[in-house]
Amino acid sequence: MSGHSTYEPKTGFTRWLDSRLPIVRLGWDSFVDFPTPRNLNYWWTFGGILAVFLMIQIITGIILAMHYVPHEAMAFESVERIRRDVNFGWMIQSMHANGAAFFFVAVYLHMFRGLYYGSYKAPREILWILGVVIYLLMMATAFMGYVLPWGQMSYWGAMVITNLIGALPFVGDAIREWLWGGFSVGQTTLNRFFSLHYLLPFIIAGVVGLHIWALHVPGNGNPLGIEVKDTKKDALPFHPYYTVKDGFAIIVYLMIFAIFVFFMPNVLGHADNFIEANPLSTPAHIVPEWYFLPFYAILRAITFDIGPIDAKLGGVLAMFGAIAILFVLPWLDTSKVRSMRFRPLTRWFFIFFVLAALGLGWCGAKNPDDYVLGMEGFKFLYLAQFLTLYYFAYFIVILPVLGIVEKPKERPASIEAAVLGNA
């Protein structure tokens, strides 16, 4: 919603600066006077929360890097030293480890918000795609970060994931060796993961800049999914209305974060990661961090060959496909109606989609051969396969078809009419 700038420099210095580097104007137009739909609900606050968590991760990460040693013989010990001996290391390490989890909680809610309210639809396709890019970068960063403490789960998680690359035909082994820098996960791998784990957050910050730029061209979507027509009536200035709303949500979210950081810092971790990495002994049950579990379940759900693609490669393709499909989502959903408030049928399929995603996370945490809720014969594998099918069907079949066959509800004439009732 980039319109006419309302910034007026008031002092001699700001006038001088504005004609040379209009940075104050940029900030004013983007975060003070930016016209924002007046009906945003709390699902819209996660963008601000995510920006805060990116900053938390970068600041705590830079500090941890001052004490951490990326060496296979010293990494584990140096993390323990941070937790025990470094002044406030216990807090900063806990903020970083739990911060990653809270970052993912927020990003998943942000993404589900986008899916429900159709935030990916024209003219916001690029905005959505940039978001998926950020999500992929986050996953890469988190994966490499989890390797750094060099515990058993760090090591074996890295082993399993890098071995997935080996499933690629012809080039798999060469790429895997190239990633490892050796013949197994080892010192070289740890060292380069540290380097890249330090780099990627800054790339994320750069793409976030593009994401916000792309957001500020059409402006925010909103729960009604209808565009702002009259900025005077349908919109409010970002400050103070949404700085306060975002600020409140950020504080509440940080309070929950603090409970984890201070009172249960290890509850999201895994006991095996308090054992130093041992290349000769595999933990009985390797699980990734919770935020990867749905994709881990999809990976393991493909236990059968699909034509020339064997089960292992099939699993890898399905796992990456589950994310890649988000890139083309704007063109798969054929409905012009953004908000699911006005899509009575699709709404239900969306709710099942959320349940399927959560269910896949549950399957990912369990042994595939165990029985669901003790039901004889009903393995977690079968549940994971069913939910994987639904996951892909939602994008490939349900959204394209429902957009054509569904009759959406009547939408209000304008945001103002819906919110204030004085059309």
Add this chain to the structure above:
Amino acid sequence: MTEENGAPGVDGQEPSRRDFIYIAAGGAAAVGGGLVAWPFIDQMNPAADTLALGSIRVDVSPVLQGSEITVMWRGAPVFIRHRTEEEIAAARAVELSALPDEDARNDNLPAGTPGFDANRVLRPEYLIVKGNCTHLGCVPLGLNANTGDYDGWYCPCHGSHYDTSARIRRGPAPENLPVPDYFFETETVVKLGLSPEEASAAGWTVSENDGAVA
């Protein structure tokens, strides 16, 4: 219609001098870019010292028949099992058709060699294989804990069973545990990292092998 200069040679016309310059400059930039990029990509491949550790010597004389050891080679485990007569007989009695992976997976032999037990050992009593499951790289359990349903190895991660020739028999692993390059320097000293042919070519003493079938 003729092109004086500058315009690309469309409609089957003669390309101009400028087209040639564009293509030549673009080609040179692409090749130059590739040449510059390669060192920055290749630096991530195993370094010289990593490769130098590619060959180690193991004395297998303390490994009693019916036991096994695990040695670290190239940062990963290698299983060396001193097999009993029964284990050898069991491995040799298996039909090729009973194997999910019919390839010998022996770095000393060309790909496509059938996976008979004789093609996976140099001396039948010593079975030497890399110790990472071919599924996702976990270390299978062996005589120390659980030999699985085929008396070889069992991978606890996703339930792959290997037989006494370390061939996959059941479970998600797609391939047999691979046999590394190795040769016997003496009756009981194994050198990992070089095949017998490479070793003799490089001037090493290679002890006679009695089990290899090419």
